[in-house]
Amino acid sequence: MNEEKINMAEEVKPPVSFIEQIIIDDIEAGKNGGRIHTRFPPEPNGYLHIGHAKAICLDFGMAQKYGGKCNLRFDDTNPVKEDVEYIDSIKEDIKWLGFDWEDREYYASDYFGKLYDFAVDLIKRGLAYIDDQPADIISSQKGTPSQPGIESPYRNRSVSESLSLFERMNKGEFDEGSRVLRAKIDMTSPNMQMRDPIIYRIIKSAHHRTGEIWKVYPMYDFAHGQSDYFEGITHSLCTLEFEVHRPLYDWLVDQLKTNDYRPRQIEFNRLNLTYTMMSKRKLLELVQESKVSGWDDPRMPTLCGLRRRGYTPGSIRKFVDLIGYTKVEAINDVSLLEHAVREDLNICAPRVFAVLNPLKVIITNYPEGKTENVELINNPEDESMGKREIPFSREVFIEQDDFMENPPHKFFRLAPGMEVRLKGAYIVKCTGYKKDESGDIIEIYCNYDPTTKSGESGSERKVKGTLHWVSAPHAVDAEVRLYDRLFNHDDPAGQKDDDYRSFLNPGSLKILKHCKVEPSLVSASPLDKFQFQRLGYFCVDYDSTKEHLVFNRTVSLKDTWAKIHK
Ligand code: ATP
Numbered sequence: 001m002n003e004e005k006i007n008m009a010e011e012v013k014p015p016v017s018f019i020e021q022i023i024i025d026d027i028e029a030g031k032n033g034g035r036i037h038t039r040f041p042p043e044p045n046g047y048l049h050i051g052h053a054k055a056i057c058l059d060f061g062m063a064q065k066y067g068g069k070c071n072l073r074f075d076d077t078n079p080v081k082e083d084v085e086y087i088d089s090i091k092e093d094i095k096w097l098g099f100d101w102e103d104r105e106y107y108a109s110d111y112f113g114k115l116y117d118f119a120v121d122l123i124k125r126g127l128a129y130i131d132d133q134p135a136d137i138i139s140s141q142k143g144t145p146s147q148p149g150i151e152s153p154y155r156n157r158s159v160s161e162s163l164s165l166f167e168r169m170n171k172g173e174f175d176e177g178s179r180v181l182r183a184k185i186d187m188t189s190p191n192m193q194m195r196d197p198i199i200y201r202i203i204k205s206a207h208h209r210t211g212e213i214w215k216v217y218p219m220y221d222f223a224h225g226q227s228d229y230f231e232g233i234t235h236s237l238c239t240l241e242f243e244v245h246r247p248l249y250d251w252l253v254d255q256l257k258t259n260d261y262r263p264r265q266i267e268f269n270r271l272n273l274t275y276t277m278m279s280k281r282k283l284l285e286l287v288q289e290s291k292v293s294g295w296d297d298p299r300m301p302t303l304c305g306l307r308r309r310g311y312t313p314g315s316i317r318k319f320v321d322l323i324g325y326t327k328v329e330a331i332n333d334v335s336l337l338e339h340a341v342r343e344d345l346n347i348c349a350p351r352v353f354a355v356l357n358p359l360k361v362i363i364t365n366y367p368e369g370k371t372e373n374v375e376l377i378n379n380p381e382d383e384s385m386g387k388r389e390i391p392f393s394r395e396v397f398i399e400q401d402d403f404m405e406n407p408p409h410k411f412f413r414l415a416p417g418m419e420v421r422l423k424g425a426y427i428v429k430c431t432g433y434k435k436d437e438s439g440d441i442i443e444i445y446c447n448y449d450p451t452t453k454s455g456e457s458g459s460e461r462k463v464k465g466t467l468h469w470v471s472a473p474h475a476v477d478a479e480v481r482l483y484d485r486l487f488n489h490d491d492p493a494g495q496k497d498d499d500y501r502s503f504l505n506p507g508s509l510k511i512l513k514h515c516k517v518e519p520s521l522v523s524a525s526p527l528d529k530f531q532f533q534r535l536g537y538f539c540v541d542y543d544s545t546k547e548h549l550v551f552n553r554t555v556s557l558k559d560t561w562a563k564i565h566k
């Protein structure tokens with residue numbers, strides 16, 4: 001991937017996008033009576049991903065901001081690939097993102113009757129014909145952008161013959177692929193889309209909503225603009241690949257419209273993200289080939305995956321707002337998304353103590369059997385989140401890498417003879433340690449200074465390092481899943497000769513089964529979010545139970561307070 005194409009956070013963004021400017025101008029000009037009506041048109045053939053979030057935030061966001069409406073319209077014109085499972089998940093994800101289509105849940109299939117009638121009308125007006133040639137011949141006759149296409153031998157067949165064939169196609173008299181309905185536009189048009197595009201094809205599978213009624217189904221281009229027209233859409237916002245379809249969109253609506261109103265298609269750049277891919281087909285392959293655990297695997301760029309990973313709807317909306325809408329294709333840096341979620345969780349996630357790789361510390365001068373509570377602030381960013389008490393005792397766990405036998409200069413954690421503060425509790429000094437037969441350190445011995453309890457007189461004594469910890473007898477076992485990028489290439493699906501599968505990151509999931517967390521976490525529910533202090537942001541996984549806690553790492557912390565003394 002060309003580095004220059006990766007959008008960085010510093011990019012200057014205009015105050016309103018070019019699309020918003022068009023909307024403002026249209027309202028000022030009183031176009032469509034000042035009405036703003038958009039739609040979000042997912043095809044129910046997969047789960048929504050973060051790219052769709054960009055479209056959703058625009059479609060619903062503009063309607064919301066300018067007192068308009070946004071319809072949810074399922075583009076269900078291909079009965080073969082579509083499924084009710086996807087419809088349900090799409091609705092759930094849009095709601096989760098914070099948007100509402102109210103009672104306007106529509107389906108392109110609602111319009112199959114009207115679309116069929118419109119096709120018949122086009123045939124009658126000499127603007128459409130049945131072509132008996134197979135698809136490969138039709139496409140070979142299309143020509144190239146610099147070479148005009150060849151007219152089909154069926155182009156000038158009689159209206160009555162096309163009408164009767166179309167009717168028979170829909171009765172199921174012909175095989176799939178044996179005939180199509182084409183719009184009669186211009187085989188010499190410089191725009192390939194206008195060279196007599198196919199508008200109806202035969203499909204003999206049952207449709208999830210209309211069942212066996214139809215044997216012919218409209219192509220996307222034939223259904224989309226017309227559905228916009230039927231619903232009174234004013235601004236039909238879509239991604240840049242549809243720019244070349246716009247003349248066809250307009251041509252078809254022009255044949256249909258009966259007054260001045262016409263929906264306007266406006267295209268913007270897709271969202272692409274580094275180290276992942278946005279194609280639903282390829283994401284489905286990952287699921288089907290078990291390269292991930294499902295559509296909601298926390299490594300997936302799907303909205304349900306991001307949700308399970310611990311992303312908040314606010315962080316996704318913030319990210320989408322940061323990158324903005326332009327006409328320039330680019331790849332956005334995933335670190336900008338991570339930045340957005342860090343900022344959000346910093347404000348809303350309570351701080352807790354969790355030790356991922358535990359090492360036991362025995363405070364030899366602390367009374368055996370004694371437990372005392374120490375008080376900790378839940379979120380220094382938000383006093384209203386209050387304080388909590390956690391137990392402290394003679395034995396605590398710290399992170400293995402917070403101790404070194406032979407530390408380098410400037411190692412401000414624990415080492416023989418060194419002092420650290422156990423956050424919220426006391427200053428302790430390392431007096432010794434024990435190794436097992438293989439030379440691994442298994443226990444640390446410390447003395448504590450009873451005059452240094454946090455929050456009490458004497459607590460001002462400063463030491464350079466502060467560690468998080470969990471009291472050993474009170475600690476709760478937990479499994480923690482650490483996620484890394486799913487791919488080790490910044491544009492895995494964009495490499496000509498390589499399969500994206502060859503870029504799968506073998507280290508994208510690391511499971512730690514023997515973590516220790518503070519007891520307050522026992523009552524946490526799935527999707528609850530926390531900052532594990534000094535480690536990152538984590539959320540409770542759906543697999544978690546009171547008996548077996550499971551956390552997902554959303555994102556690591558940029559800064560740790562290991563080196564900053566408190
Ligand atoms: P496919 O992966 O099969 O090409 P799609 O991603 O285009 O499908 P649709 O369900 O047709 O999926 O998309 C619904 C809407 O979301 C469309 O308006 C589309 O333009 C928009 N959309 C899809 N992908 C992105 C993306 N990466 N960035 C912004 N908008 C997107």
Ligand code: MG
Binds near residue numbers: 043
């Ligand atoms: Mg699409």
